[in-house]
Amino acid sequence: MSLIDQLKEQMKLAMRAKEKVRLGTIRMALAAIKQIEVDSRESLSDDQALAVLTKMVKQRRDSIAQYEAAGRDELAAAEAAEIQVLETFLPKPLSEEEIAAIIDATISEVGASTMADMGKVMGALKPKVQGRADMGAIGSLIRAKLK
Incomplete structure (x- = not known):
């Protein structure tokens, strides 16, 4: 099963389970992938979709650092929750x-x-x-x- 298909399947499961954070994060990831597909007019491979998810995680880590520096712990926690969801679709990190x-x-x-x-x-x-x-x-x- 491709990464995009996994995202779509997990989106359906999150809808049924009424997991709002997970659903919102998966929708955001699918929207980012779709935007790139529309812009480039071609379907993304698993490696390209993985690069999109990796970039999203990096952006959220940067946001967490900025939110914590500004004393916005609730926004940092929301970004951390999104990172946890996105990391479930990434391969196991290397030691x-x-x-x-x-x-x-x-x-x-x-x-x-x-x-x-x-x-x-x-x-x-x-x-x-x-x-x-x-x-x-x-x-x-x-x-x-x-x-």
């Missing part, structure tokens, strides 16, 4: 050891040795960890290894 192993393998795979090769490493690494790790954190780990 630090798994990330380190993937980075080492990718560096040797592309033959990177200096910071000038950072783009090559990131380009090769992104499809391997899409939705399972924070690319910002991975970037800093790569920088440390390529000094």
Whole structure:
């Protein structure tokens, strides 16, 4: 079953169970996916839909930080609830050891040795960890290894 089909099925279940937060979050995710499909005039693959969900989670994490800095704990809690729903559709996150192993393998795979090769490493690494790790954190780990 594709990711979009899973979202639609879970939306129906959330409607039947009257889970408002879950329903609203899934509808928002489907709307974001549909908007991209309409703009690009093509159906999204699972990887592309996963990228949309990953981006939504990142946006909500940024919002939480801003809300907490402004003392708006109720809005931060609402964003955290949405993150929990979205993360149920994302693959299991990688551990630090798994990330380190993937980075080492990718560096040797592309033959990177200096910071000038950072783009090559990131380009090769992104499809391997899409939705399972924070690319910002991975970037800093790569920088440390390529000094």
